[in-house]
Structures are given as structure tokens and as C-alpha cells.
Amino acid sequence: MNIPFVDLKAQYLSIKEAMDRAIFSVISDTSFIGGKPVKAFEAAFADAYGVDHVVSCANGTDSLYIIMKQLGIGSGDEVITAANSWISSSETITQTGAKPVFVDVHPDYYSMDERLIEAKITRATKAVIAVHLQGQMCDIEKIREICDRKGIFLIEDCAQSHFSTSGGKRAGLFGHAASFSFYPGKNLGAYGDAGCIITSDGLLAEKCRMYANHGALVKHQHKMEGINSRLDGLQAAVLSTKLPHIMEWTAARRRNAMIYHEALSGITGIMRPEVRPDTEHSWHLYVVRAERRDELAHFLKARGVETAIHYPTALPLLPAYAYLGAVPQDFPVAYRLQASILSLPMYPELSSEMIGYVSDSIRAFYS
Ligand SMILES: *Cc1c(COP(=O)(O)O)cnc(C)c1O
Numbered sequence: 001m002n003i004p005f006v007d008l009k010a011q012y013l014s015i016k017e018a019m020d021r022a023i024f025s026v027i028s029d030t031s032f033i034g035g036k037p038v039k040a041f042e043a044a045f046a047d048a049y050g051v052d053h054v055v056s057c058a059n060g061t062d063s064l065y066i067i068m069k070q071l072g073i074g075s076g077d078e079v080i081t082a083a084n085s086w087i088s089s090s091e092t093i094t095q096t097g098a099k100p101v102f103v104d105v106h107p108d109y110y111s112m113d114e115r116l117i118e119a120k121i122t123r124a125t126k127a128v129i130a131v132h133l134q135g136q137m138c139d140i141e142k143i144r145e146i147c148d149r150k151g152i153f154l155i156e157d158c159a160q161s162h163f164s165t166s167g168g169k170r171a172g173l174f175g176h177a178a179s180f181s182f183y184p185g186k187n188l189g190a191y192g193d194a195g196c197i198i199t200s201d202g203l204l205a206e207k208c209r210m211y212a213n214h215g216a217l218v219k220h221q222h223k224m225e226g227i228n229s230r231l232d233g234l235q236a237a238v239l240s241t242k243l244p245h246i247m248e249w250t251a252a253r254r255r256n257a258m259i260y261h262e263a264l265s266g267i268t269g270i271m272r273p274e275v276r277p278d279t280e281h282s283w284h285l286y287v288v289r290a291e292r293r294d295e296l297a298h299f300l301k302a303r304g305v306e307t308a309i310h311y312p313t314a315l316p317l318l319p320a321y322a323y324l325g326a327v328p329q330d331f332p333v334a335y336r337l338q339a340s341i342l343s344l345p346m347y348p349e350l351s352s353e354m355i356g357y358v359s360d361s362i363r364a365f366y367s
Contacts, residue, residue, distance in 0.1 A: 001303075003305045003345050003358060004306050006345070007350075008184055008189070010349040019241050022241045023238065025237070026233045029233075032232055034233070038056055041056065041237075042054040042056055045239070045243065048243055048246070049170060050170065050173070051199070052200045052205075053205035054196050054198050055196060055199075057196060058193055060182070060183060060186075061091075061181075062229040063195040063196060063197045064092040064129065064155070064157060065096065066197060066212055066227075067176075068093065068127065069096055070207040071176065071177075073096050073153075076124060077099070077126040080101045080102075080120050080125060080127070080128045081101070081129040081315075082102070082129075082133065083102040083103060083105055083331040084311060085157070086310075088157075089131050090102070091320075100321075102315060104331045104333045104334055105133075105333050105337065107333050114146070117146055121150055121152070126153060128143060128152060128153070129157050130154060130174075130175065131159075132157065132158055132161035132171045133310075134284055134285040135160055135187070135283045135284035135285065136273075136275070136281050137161060137166045137171050137276065139276070140156070140174045144175070147175075155175050156171060156177075158171045158178050160285065162187040162250075162284075163282050165280040167279075173198075173200075176204070177197055177204060177208075178197070180195055180196045182194035182195055186284065187249070188242060191234070192234070192235050194232075194236075195231075210224070211224070212227065212228075213226060214227070249348040252348035254283060257283045257286055259352050260344065263356055264359050267366055268366060270288050272288055285343045286343065287344075288344060290340055290362075293339065296342065296365050308342075308343045309342060309343065310341065310343050312338055314337075316334075
């Protein structure tokens with residue numbers, strides 16, 4: 001058997017007719033940047049997600065940067081983020097002129113450890129970026145309480161957590177604003193780069209929209225300097241075509257996670273992922289902890305099973321952050337995890353036979 005880590009082709013084939021039609025219609029209408037398809041996607045996503053304002057932009061990284069710039073974050077400020085994430089969660093802090101401050105991740109749930117945040121807050125702290133990693137939400141109620149009490153902004157990085165919930169409320173609806181990525185491999189993915197900002201703050205939404213479009217809401221009326229970070233019509237049409245399927249695909253990911261959970265039970269050498277109580281995981285990734293991880297990955301590869309590591313080096317230990325002078329003991333959980341985590345194939349179209357094959361292969365490795 002050959003099991004890729006993700007299979008974007010399988011999803012395309014399942015909606016091919018509608019997708020081809022949607023893409024062709026953008027081309028024949030030549031609505032390449034902005035315009036009708038973009039407005040339609042923003043409205044549809046706001047409606048599906050249950051949020052007042054959706055501001056689309058070029059990618060998820062930009063959405064974090066735009067939010068921080070429009071919250072007035074810059075030189076002399078500090079922003080707290082997670083030690084294990086994709087580098088967008090921290091490089092955008094630096095891009096604003098502020099300093100990234102890392103907190104270690106939770107030993108059971110792998111997302112930002114809420115118990116370690118307060119100790120990192122200084123007079124310079126302006127915001128916390130809560131990264132809901134792998135589809136698993138942070139303890140966002142607790143983080144929200146800390147941010148409110150300290151009078152700092154809460155920004156949610158939802159790039160890996162579309163439609164995850166905590167206490168029945170969706171990721172991205174707890175903070176001042178939230179960032180989404182629609183990178184092709186994300187749970188809701190475009191056919192290129194795409195992202196958006198969501199917020200219930202109308203003024204903030206308008207400022208973000210203006211900043212992402214050269215500082216102008218109306219052509220040639222630049223109220224400030226901005227950047228060029230717009231969603232294109234083709235990506236908007238792709239996203240609008242996929243959006244009606246997202247709940248069904250998220251349910252399929254949950255079903256697949258349960259099948260993995262059963263199939264991987266009782267294997268010494270493997271620790272299955274745990275779901276935080278009172279939350280719904282959206283299973284962007286299915287991450288196990290494995291003894292002899294690299295050997296296992298090699299063994300699986302030889303059997304046609306592709307795996308990945310998210311991420312092989314904790315952010316503060318990357319060469320990019322050597323100037324901060326962190327050592328492994330500063331982030332013991334992230335450091336321990338980086339040597340043992342392994343992401344198994346996970347996507348809605350994965351069949352129970354395929355999961356069975358992956359799990360049997362893992363069992364074979366340890367026995
Ligand atoms: C993918 C991702 C981003 C960035 O999204 P892009 O669309 O690739 O720019 C930001 N944060 C996290 C946690 C991500 O996984």
C-alpha cells in the first residue's frame with residue numbers, strides 16, 4: 001500500500017465538477033483580484049463561522065502581521081507565543097518591530113501551556129498569540145482571563161484549527177482578532193496561498209482591510225501606507241466551493257482519529273494524542289509520541305507510509321532565534337517533544353483500511 005501524508009487530489013476529484021466550474025467562471029469573468037468572488041467568500045465564511053467580520057488577505061502569515069500592526073504593536077513591545085509552532089507565529093512579531101517571547105507547550109495537549117504565561121508578562125507585553133496547534137485548542141478561557149486581567153490583547157492563531165471548539169465556542173471567537181490560513185494542506189485549503197482575519201470589532205476589521213490593500217478602502221484614497229496582501233478571485237472561488245463540505249470533512253477527520261485511537265491501542269512504544277476535556281479537536285494533524293521515532297518513520301516509509309514532524313526544532317531553539325540565547329532547559333517540554341512527535345497521515349479521504357495498514361505497520365515495528 002502507498003499512503004501519502006496528505007492527498008489533495010482525492011479531495012479535488014470528489015468535488016471536481018463544481019470546482020472546475022467555479023474556477024472557469026472566475027477566469028471568464030476576469031475577476032482576478034478582489035471583486036465578487038472575494039466578497040462572496042468573505043460573506044460565506046462569516047456566516048459559516050458565526051463571526052461579524054472577515055477580512056481576507058494573501059496568506060495566514062500576513063493575517064497575523066496585519067492584526068498586530070493594526071493593534072498598534074511595534075518597536076519596544078513584547079508578544080508572547082508558543083515554543084512549538086510554525087515560524088509564522090513568531091516571525092510576524094519580529095516583523096512589527098516587537099520582540100517574540102516564547103512559552104513552553106503543555107505536556108499532554110502540546111499547545112501553549114496556559115500555566116506558564118503569567119510569568120512571562122512584563123510591562124512591555126502587549127499581546128498573547130494563542131496558537132491552537134494540530135487542531136487542538138489551548139485552554140483559551142484561562143488565557144482570555146489572564147489577558148483581560150493584565151489588559152493585553154489576545155490574538156488567536158487558528159491556522160490549524162478551523163472549526164475546533166472549546167466549551168462549544170469556535171476557535172477564533174475568544175480573542176480580539178484571529179488569524180486563519182487557507183494554505184492548501186490546511187483543513188480548509190485553497191489552491192495556492194490564502195488567509196483571513198476574523199474579528200467582532202468593526203473598526204479593527206476596517207483598519208485591517210485598509211492596511212492589507214495599500215492603506216486604501218477606495219482606490220487612490222490612501223489614508224495611510226499599507227501592504228499588498230489581497231486574496232485573489234481564483235482562491236476565493238476555490239474556498240467558496242469547498243466551504244459547504246467543511247463540516248462533513250471535519251467529521252471525517254474526527255472519525256479517522258477515533259479509528260486510529262482504537263487501532264493503536266495497547267502498543268507499547270506509542271502514545272496516542274489526548275483531547276482536552278470540553279473541546280472538539282479538528283484533527284489537522286494526528287500526532288503520536290513514539291519511542292525510537294526516527295527509526296519508526298524510516299520503517300513506515302519503507303512500507304509506503306509517509307509521515308512528518310511538526311516540528312523537528314522548537315522555535316526558540318532554531319538558529320533564527322539564537323540571538324535570544326535560549327537553551328533546551330528553558331523549554332523542556334517542547335525540547336522533549338521535538339525528539340518524539342510523529343504526525344501520521346490524516347485527511348478526510350483516508351479509509352479505515354489505510355488507517356489499519358498504518359497501525360499494523362506501527363505494531364509490527366514495536367513487536
Ligand atoms: C500554516 C500556519 C501559519 C501560516 O499560514 P500561511 O498561510 O502558510 O502563511 C501560521 N501559523 C500556523 C500555526 C500555521 O500552521
